[in-house]
Amino acid sequence: MSDASGEERIQVFSGTAQPTLDADVGRVVALEAAPVGRRVALANHRNEVLLADLDSGTVRVIARSEFGRSEQLAWSPDGAWLAFPLWTGPRHSAIRLYEVATGKAVSATSGEFRDFYPAFDPEGRYLYLLSVRTFDPVYDNVHFELSFPRGVRPYLVALQAGGRPPFDPEPRGFSTKEEKDKPVADRPLRIDLEGLERRIAAFPVPEGRYRQIAGISGKALWTVFDVAGAHGRGGHAEKPGRLECFDFAATHCETLVEKVDWFALSRDGKTLVLREGKRMRALEAGKKHDDKGDAGYPEHSRKTGWLDLERIRVSVEPALEWRQMLHEVGRLQRDQFWVADMSGVDWQAVVRKYEPLLARVATRGELSDLIWEMHGELGTSHAYEAEGDHRKPPAVALGALAADFRFDPATGGNEIAHIAAGDSWEADTDSPLNAIGVEARVGERVLAVNGQPVSRERPVPALLVHQAGAKVELELAQANGEVRRTVLVTLLKDEVPARYRDWVERNRSWVHERSNGRVGYLHLPDMMSAGFAEFHRYFILECERDGLIVDVRYNRGGHVSQLLLEKLARRRIGYDFARWERPMPYPADSAFGPVVALTNEHAGSDGDIFSHCFKAMKIGPLIGKRTWGGVIGIWPRHR
Template sequence: DSCQAALTAEGELFCGLLGPSSGITGVERLTDTPGREGSPAWSPDGTMLAFTREHDGRSDLVLMGPADPDTGFVSGAHPAESVLPVEGGVAENPCWSPDGRYIAYLDRESRLRVMEVATRRDREICPVPGLLHVSWSPDSRWLAFSVTDLAHREDVFVVSASGGRHSNVSRHPNDDFQPFWPSDGRRLVFASRTDEGEWSLRQVWLTREDFGASRDEREELLDEPVAEVEIDFDDLARRTETLCTVEGYYDFYGASRDGRTFAFRAYDKNGGSDLWKVEWDGSGLERLTFASEEPSDISITSEGTVFYLGMGDVLRSVGSDGASPRVLTWRAMTDWVVTERQAQKFDECWRLLRDNFYDPGMHGADWDSVRVRYRDRASRCFLNEDFNEVVRRMLGELDASHLGIYGPWSWSRGAPTGEIGIIVDHSWGGPGVRVDSVIPWSPAGMPRSRLFPGDLVLSVDGVEVGPHRDIYEPLAGKVGEEVALEVRRNGALVSLTMEPIPDWELSDLAYDEWVARNRRIVSLLTGDRIGYLHISSMDQSSVETFLGDLFAEGMDRDGMIIDVRGNGGGSTHDQILRELSRPEYLVSRYRGGRLTAEPLGAWQKPVVLLINERCYSDAEIFPAGWKALGIGPIVGNTTFGAVIGTSDTELLDGTGFRVPSEGWYTLDGVDLENYGVQPDIRVLEMPADYAAGADRQLEEAARVVMRLVEGG
């Protein structure tokens, strides 16, 4: 809440003054090292900064200060810094205690530790690994944290600052995360979300007396902070209130120190996201921005100003009274040595995998030797793509999926090329371009501009096309613009106009036609007794499509083929498996005699699953669960064997890096990574089949499900 702002950019730490103007002034560079400084945290009195420094395979905890209380960190005379000794050489997410005596941090295994600043005494507070968010109580006697305890879902816990048993506060199947302790010491606030996209802000009252107070009495209580935080742990989770619920995901909120005002990211029906706020009692729910800001790193001052990073990581601020947002510009000089920067990036990649890869044995790789083998090569790469290629070779030593390095991306100014929806006959020698086939509902498939197999496209917007001039050349930059085609059809010249569409839209149309073709094949092979559906991705949209198709295609049919071939994965396997594995348990009968089985919509008829080597990740977990539950036969080929849960992070220059930290195993202990799921009936796809338009896997699935229907 002072006028000083700590900033990080290009791996260095800066400090500036927040003034009434539209920017941050007096910015000074506080660090100049080959390491990457980050996670700055102010001491309660504003005279010291704690931060991390990622370098040489370590993440040090650094303390800077004390600064002059009058001039702070922008006086030109930078305070001294010292590196605090931490367990295992790794410290992340430093957090000061309100009394300024301690710094909490997460160690190499993300266990909670506390260091006493004066004595450098370091101790473990909670032995649970994998902690994610930490907050001190205002009296510095308690720590709240969140950690995953049900797959990816977190719960909120409280532990004494001196260590001991930790207690679950949220006790809810939602993903409950980011605990925050307001300065009144009477409540604990946290975010909560569902996999379906509901995001809530909740608060739990720590004593029965405060929970039972009226709204007006609570208002008075918040003006009377407690000297010592008291927690009545009996039925604590039942004293939880929901302040608001919006559409959202794993997004973090900002809070005023007194916990009276909260700001957060929420989504609209078009998928855009903006900044919203709500008050401590659930009142005043209000949208603060309206330009799809995608806000992150949100904080609120005691005066009610909300600071956040908007679109493009631009620092912005807006008053909680709804005033127009303003951009906070700042400028400072920085420099670096390319070889040192590349070495830092490499060391960070190496350490992130050492500390987080799902297999502590690193798939048998000697990880220290791997670092020695590749570090010098990586540090000498002046081009980022060369650097990324060296890192990819290091990743190859792990023989694992869901690894990767990419970017940093640059904005492409190239105009997109339009698509009209024809498949070109490449055997044609000219003149023009001969149409082999047309994708339904594409521009070339619409009634007023329809092309037919055998048509010769001679020119597009006056530009002749043929074997020596690709048809896509005159379509460059023409998405959504009307183009004129000259076509020879059955010896006559025909003039047509149409509006090209983007490639992703054509891809969707081609997919729709592929699904429709498969349905026609299954209907023909089974006398229309078997339905067919394809699951293209393991995301929420695909779940909704699956539920609709299961009803529409399964209605009045005797069986079903479910196809996940070519599915790249996601996270919704359990939602689909629940619909396919629930047994009937009751039947309701209406007066007229109509019967309805419960559970509603659950599939009870014969079903076959189609898989192939292009099933990845969650599209492999799904057939593994299918097989374990005995839902039905599996036809096709072994899945790819890329089954690790992963997350993405950014290096200091914006390069993206993937860190897979969660393995998946059968109940017998078989690691699905590099193993995949085996079909019950193996049918290989051969190149000749594809060229002939045959689908032997689909044909076999139709035969198998018909045998089940007929009791064979």
């Protein structure tokens, strides 16, 4: 795709650049060239699937969804059929098969589940796909809840009726003579449409979090990832997945590569390109690579398969690049703003207004400022610009103690005025001064850091520059300066988690004290994974009190408000009784008494929505100030 003309157009390269296909194809999110003939399948931001004929120069829409995009496209080996997922509802999709010759489309799956990532067997027997149709719930360890953290399995659809069961291979001898069939691309692919949706079978592998699937001769490849925490606490941050290979002849699945984020096959199916983080690798498809055998070879070699991406050099003219970027910003808003009339703003006139200022832009930072100003003309929320090739400032990593100090003239040291009380069981969310063996107290003085004396001119924070995460030695003394001790602490890289926990716990204690323990308190910092975790951490404790305060002040927004409101709206209608225990509420995890919410002008986005819906659902009174007012949302997907 090229936007040299000012709009995105198909550009064909065959040794030298060929003329572009001047047709509106939208913002392309997927593109796949046919293996036979000069056709290209595309999917765009308008939820359309397009077929472009490069010979005739025509483009036609072959499918469109009202619910989402079709981001995976797959051609049959002979180029006669195109497979793609089509959203048929908010949460379910079907795999569609489009026949190029007739222009007719049929469903290969029922559309009652979420089916995605179609891929053809190169031998023309099967259509592979991934699907969410294994409903084996897992009980939650915190709340009375069940969920489906895995749910996906690889499947195949038999394209012809009457064949052998795919996972019951035909008995064969041990002959080493290879039997070569006629290449599928040289013969038409036959699909028996009658009963097609019923000829689906799951691969004999467990459900998981599968992301890609592809076919090579006699085998299927896929990636699978472990369940991971949304923000990586407890040692379960998302890790690279595994590339697995299922061999039909052996009916056996094995792991080919342990760490992979994404893969692609060459057109002939013989070479596999893998990505792990920012590294890429090319290996023989379908064979397990022995990394131990790479010892002694250069890192970037045919033996190891690792590609030397540092060899890539690109010539960049900043002024031309910045002009393209400004125009692309204009197109992105024009094509994807939430209403077609741009809220009454003449957007093209806005772009023309700001374009002449490009001549005065001298740095990447000034370009960002220009884009922000241009976005401001829309008068909307969530219109941002981020990332890019900004010149990085010097990295000054300040080590933190999550404590407040004041200078003590008597000793010349820094008196500890406050120590944040975080989660003592998590070293990176508590002040190092609280660590076992350190156990500093408010009122003690810090006299020296790593042997360097503390003074008015060089307070403790100044001596912690470039020490983030490092171990440092502190000399502490009691208020009279007589009893001194030296302790070793590991400085925090980020003190915000400790400070935040300290703030929440002080608020909670204040509410408990003022209400004689009758009112509970919890705070929601955002409506993302952190806010979801905070809610469930405290709700099971605080909901048993006579009343509950839900504090959404300073809420940074997100998308989980509906999940939290659903639980806050629960009403107790009964109790479960057991002989030796106190009555337990029904439904579980429901508030005992009234619930009120606190909000302010710094609660925004989904924090706005939570505040409004808390009132609309009549969960309880909403107290505070008018919220930020930014509910035109954001979906970052073009970088």
